[in-house]
Amino acid sequence: SQPLLQEDDDEAKATDYHADASKVDKAKSPKYAPGQTCANCSLYAPDGDKPSGGCALFYGKDVLAKGWCNAWAKKA
Numbered sequence: 001s002q003p004l005l006q007e008d009d010d011e012a013k014a015t016d017y018h019a020d021a022s023k024v025d026k027a028k029s030p031k032y033a034p035g036q037t038c039a040n041c042s043l044y045a046p047d048g049d050k051p052s053g054g055c056a057l058f059y060g061k062d063v064l065a066k067g068w069c070n071a072w073a074k075k076a
């Protein structure tokens with residue numbers, strides 16, 4: 001595992017990353033739809049059953065499975 005991406009990291013701000021998808025405000029994050037989380041994003045790389053894993057967008061940092069950002073993409 002790698003250090004966790006923090007919401008106030010520049011790259012997190014750039015993609016509107018939230019550590020807890022359930023706290024995303026749809027008014028401020030219009031791309032968000034309920035049910036979207038890192039865990040079900042096509043860019044997420046699970047680390048066993050750990051609560052965090054890799055994201056193809058963030059080299060060297062892990063994201064929380066329950067997180068979300070505006071690059072969320074449906075799995076093919």
Ligand code: SF4
Pocket residue numbers: 017037038039041042043044054055056057063067068069070071072073
């Ligand atoms: Fe999470 Fe997907 Fe955004 Fe990566 S691209 S932070 S896995 S929602």
